[in-house]
Amino acid sequence: xxxxxxxxxxLVVHRGRNDVLRSISTTVPTGAIVxxxxxxxxxxxxxxxxLVGAQRITAGTATVLGLPAxxxxxxxxxxxxSQSPSVYDDLTTRQNLAYFGRVVGAPSRDVDRVLDEVDxxxxxxxxxxxxxxxxxxxxxxxxxxxxxxxxxVLDEPTVGLDPLLRRDLWTLFRSIASQGTTLVVSxxxxxxxxxCDRILLLRDGTLLADxxxxxxxxxxxxxxxxxxxxxxxxxxx
Amino acid sequence: xxPRLTLATAGRVLAQIRHDPRxxxxxxxxxxxxxxLMAWIFTDTAVFDxxxxxxxxxxxxxxxxxxxSITMLQERRSGTLERLMALPLGRFDLILGYTLAFxxxxxVQALVAVxxxxxxxxxxxxxxxxxxxxxxxVDALLGTTLGLMASAFARSEFQVVQFLPALVFPQVxxxxxxxxxxxxxxxxxxxxxxLPLSHAIEALQAVSSATDGTGTVxxxxxxxxxxAVAFVVLGAVTLRRSxx
Ligand SMILES: Nc1ncnc2c1ncn2[C@@H]1O[C@H](COP(=O)(O)OP(=O)(O)OP(=O)(O)O)[C@@H](O)[C@H]1O
Ligand SMILES: [Mg+2]
Numbered sequence: 001x002x003x004x005x006x007x008x009x010x011l012v013v014h015r016g017r018n019d020v021l022r023s024i025s026t027t028v029p030t031g032a033i034v035x036x037x038x039x040x041x042x043x044x045x046x047x048x049x050x051l052v053g054a055q056r057i058t059a060g061t062a063t064v065l066g067l068p069a070x071x072x073x074x075x076x077x078x079x080x081x082s083q084s085p086s087v088y089d090d091l092t093t094r095q096n097l098a099y100f101g102r103v104v105g106a107p108s109r110d111v112d113r114v115l116d117e118v119d120x121x122x123x124x125x126x127x128x129x130x131x132x133x134x135x136x137x138x139x140x141x142x143x144x145x146x147x148x149x150x151x152x153v154l155d156e157p158t159v160g161l162d163p164l165l166r167r168d169l170w171t172l173f174r175s176i177a178s179q180g181t182t183l184v185v186s187x188x189x190x191x192x193x194x195x196c197d198r199i200l201l202l203r204d205g206t207l208l209a210d211x212x213x214x215x216x217x218x219x220x221x222x223x224x225x226x227x228x229x230x231x232x233x234x235x236x237x
Numbered sequence: 238x239x240p241r242l243t244l245a246t247a248g249r250v251l252a253q254i255r256h257d258p259r260x261x262x263x264x265x266x267x268x269x270x271x272x273x274l275m276a277w278i279f280t281d282t283a284v285f286d287x288x289x290x291x292x293x294x295x296x297x298x299x300x301x302x303x304x305x306s307i308t309m310l311q312e313r314r315s316g317t318l319e320r321l322m323a324l325p326l327g328r329f330d331l332i333l334g335y336t337l338a339f340x341x342x343x344x345v346q347a348l349v350a351v352x353x354x355x356x357x358x359x360x361x362x363x364x365x366x367x368x369x370x371x372x373x374x375v376d377a378l379l380g381t382t383l384g385l386m387a388s389a390f391a392r393s394e395f396q397v398v399q400f401l402p403a404l405v406f407p408q409v410x411x412x413x414x415x416x417x418x419x420x421x422x423x424x425x426x427x428x429x430x431x432l433p434l435s436h437a438i439e440a441l442q443a444v445s446s447a448t449d450g451t452g453t454v455x456x457x458x459x460x461x462x463x464x465a466v467a468f469v470v471l472g473a474v475t476l477r478r479s480x481x
Contacts, residue, residue, distance in 0.1 A: 075324050
């Protein structure tokens with residue numbers, strides 16, 4: 001097995017006249033959960049889109065599961081959840097999962113497994129447009145879990161969820177990771193950072209910190225992640 | 238390209254449309270209602286027998302163009318396209334899946350519209366009415382594939398609607414409905430030769446009139462189908478897996 005699921009070296013992304021990512025270098029160990037944190041507009045989504053091949057890279061390299069990001073052979077090995085739910089709102093939950101399952105070539109029983117994992121079995125026959133925002137997010141997340149990909153790239157998967165559901169999802173993420181899957185998860189919620197194996201803190205397209213949660217608190221001399229975030233992001237400003 | 242994924246996509250698109258009765262109504266009933274209205278307007282004149290076949294090309298073409306371009310645009314805007322492009326789905330699987338799904342609807346549309354025009358409105362058809370169905374189907378596919386391609390160049394539903402006056406109306410005006418194309422000024426006639434709808438209309442007129450043989454029908458239908466294939470290819474190659 002590869003040591004690193006993701007290796008990024010000197011990654012630069014320009015979008016229009018914006019320097020969105022300015023030379024990012026980091027690695028993500030296989031089987032780890034890595035949290036991507038940073039203020040709004042810091043480049044989290046752009047970095048994740050670069051990893052799944054949806055964002056053209058200006059300079060530097062991004063190697064994913066041993067192949068250059070965007071390589072066709074990666075398409076069946078990565079699960080990606082974009083920031084806004086990307087599912088068909090005029091299909092039912094089950095129809096959405098069935099279609100995406102067919103696209104990734106997952107066995108049809110995968111739909112039932114995923115329905116339970118994202119806790120949407122009661123809503124399986126409801127049209128997605130009739131679901132709540134948090135439920136729609138979970139349909140989108142469920143679609144990425146089909147076919148058990150080796151790398152999950154999740155852009156703010158827990159937005160709009162209550163603390164109980166958030167806890168359940170993080171338990172799910174942990175159990176997925178324990179089977180050797182690597183997760184890159186962005187979030188605005190600092191207590192979620194504590195649940196990650198490593199934290200990448202982005203600001204203005206640069207990497208401010210690449211640490212474990214304990215190191216983050218130690219380095220900033222703060223008691224909780226919120227304060228650590230403020231200390232680091234504020235100090236760099 | 239993978240037939241399994243093409244079919245899965247077609248099935249998904251049809252499932253989406255099944256949840257949208259209005260779209261089904263627009264595609265299946267509206268062309269017939271408009272044909273009926275035209276027949277009524279021109280009661281007791283010979284006009285309907287002249288323009289009827291052209292309208293049989295026009296209404297399916299326009300309704301299919303509208304529905305497919307907006308459906309495809311929603312796919313782009315909802316983020317599902319970005320998701321699909323990160324998955325092992327070929328660009329042709331997607332575009333052909335859409336074409337198949339709307340093609341299936343076009344079969345129903347053509348049957349209903351031709352049946353209504355001939356049985357209810359009393360459209361005089363010299364040729365085989367089934368040939369009329371086939372040609373109307375190919376014309377609807379032309380609208381479908383043009384819509385799929387056009388959506389690549391639109392950023393909003395509003396911009397799609399702007400394509401009607403820009404892309405569709407000129408084809409209608411030059412298509413030979415108002416003035417037969419060979420009586421137009423030379424320049425306009427030459428331009429109209431390059432517009433797919435002109436050939437679609439000509440094919441239907443050839444089926445309906447006694448003078449033209451099947452040769453014209455086949456030639457014009459092949460031209461229309463060639464345009465449709467070109468639009469499928471353009472629609473697929475304009476899909477991008479990554480953005481700048
Ligand atoms: N299409 C675009 N063209 C030009 N610049 C863009 C485009 N999309 C995003 N940007 C810029 O890229 C920067 C980073 O955006 P990104 O979406 O990666 O941020 P983010 O960290 O995910 O923010 P949030 O937490 O709000 O989701 C922003 O400053 C934004 O202005
Ligand atoms: Mg973002």
